Amino acid sequence: MAMNKIQFQPGMSFSDFARDFGTEEKCAEALEKVRWPQGFICPTCQNKEHYVVWHNKVKTFQCVNCHTQTTLTSGTIFHSTKLPLMKWFQAFHILTQTKNNVAALELRRLLGIGYSTASRMKHKILQVMFEREASTILSGRVELDDAYMGGEHPGGKAGRGSENKVPFVAAIQTSMEGHPLYAIFSPVKSFSSEEIAKWACCNLAPSATVVTDGYSCFRAVTKAGCTHEPHIVGKKRKSTDMGCFNWVNTVLGNIKNAISGTYHNVKYAKYLHRYLAEAQYRFNRRFDLRSMMPRLLYAAVNTGKRTEAWLRLDENAI
Numbered sequence: 001m002a003m004n005k006i007q008f009q010p011g012m013s014f015s016d017f018a019r020d021f022g023t024e025e026k027c028a029e030a031l032e033k034v035r036w037p038q039g040f041i042c043p044t045c046q047n048k049e050h051y052v053v054w055h056n057k058v059k060t061f062q063c064v065n066c067h068t069q070t071t072l073t074s075g076t077i078f079h080s081t082k083l084p085l086m087k088w089f090q091a092f093h094i095l096t097q098t099k100n101n102v103a104a105l106e107l108r109r110l111l112g113i114g115y116s117t118a119s120r121m122k123h124k125i126l127q128v129m130f131e132r133e134a135s136t137i138l139s140g141r142v143e144l145d146d147a148y149m150g151g152e153h154p155g156g157k158a159g160r161g162s163e164n165k166v167p168f169v170a171a172i173q174t175s176m177e178g179h180p181l182y183a184i185f186s187p188v189k190s191f192s193s194e195e196i197a198k199w200a201c202c203n204l205a206p207s208a209t210v211v212t213d214g215y216s217c218f219r220a221v222t223k224a225g226c227t228h229e230p231h232i233v234g235k236k237r238k239s240t241d242m243g244c245f246n247w248v249n250t251v252l253g254n255i256k257n258a259i260s261g262t263y264h265n266v267k268y269a270k271y272l273h274r275y276l277a278e279a280q281y282r283f284n285r286r287f288d289l290r291s292m293m294p295r296l297l298y299a300a301v302n303t304g305k306r307t308e309a310w311l312r313l314d315e316n317a318i
């Protein structure tokens with residue numbers, strides 16, 4: 001069997017992690033370098049001159065000009081955290097180097113922290129991934145399909161009309177040779193033409209050629225200027241048998257298994273966008289596994305504070 005270049009690439013090993021982020025000091029140094037690559041800049045007045053003062057071992061930068069005190073973590077996703085930075089960095093490592101989604105319960109065990117702390121941290125990191133992925137736009141040849149998450153009853157049957165059953169679209173950009181490149185997975189309110197048009201305007205380049213089955217709502221991708229290439233699936237043929245949907249079907253199956261195998265009793269209606277973002281973030285960076293963790297750190301520093309109350313607000317849900 002030929003070696004899969006993506007699966008066999010070296011990632012960031014435990015030894016690499018220990019070398020770069022193995023102490024609280026190393027984590028703080030890395031965070032400072034990512035936050036202020038050219039040295040401290042006051043977030044209030046953009047002045048560079050400052051004093052360093054220590055409050056209970058917390059390094060604090062005091063601006064000479066406006067006297068604002070800034071810590072390494074203030075105004076970032078780490079804002080007000082009581083956890084050592086190394087726990088956060090370990091979570092970044094786990095979330096970027098494993099193949100599947102990781103439940104808060106697993107993070108709790110691996111990091112040796114409380115469940116609610118692990119859950120809060122997990123939602124913050126997923127929010128970072130979600131915001132980072134918001135700018136992803138697919139172009140070229142794009143396979144698009146509809147799917148649902150949740151709503152299963154104990155008997156294993158999908159429950160119609162279940163409140164926890166959430167529709168979402170999966171889109172895969174492929175190369176001209178048909179290899180998958182990038183993906184977008186987004187919850188939608190419904191599979192109506194309006195919803196698909198709105199989704200296409202935000203997520204597809206007008207130059208994209210969108211390959212779908214015959215579901216009528218997909219015609220709405222033309223509202224975003226895209227070319228639509230519908231393939232009508234015959235009564236006896238399943239879309240999974242059709243080569244033109246090869247990748248979206250494969251990836252969709254993997255994503256659904258990864259999410260349903262990881263998350264149990266979760267509120268899909270409220271949080272599915274974050275679980276999908278977790279899978280999407282990793283998928284779109286899978287070509288360079290080693291750099292995924294430093295890149296997530298960069299994204300975390302550049303995402304503002306997101307409090308637990310904010311993360312739970314309905315308007316920040318889907």
Ligand SMILES: [Zn+2]
Nearest residue numbers: 042045063066
């Ligand atoms: Zn200042």
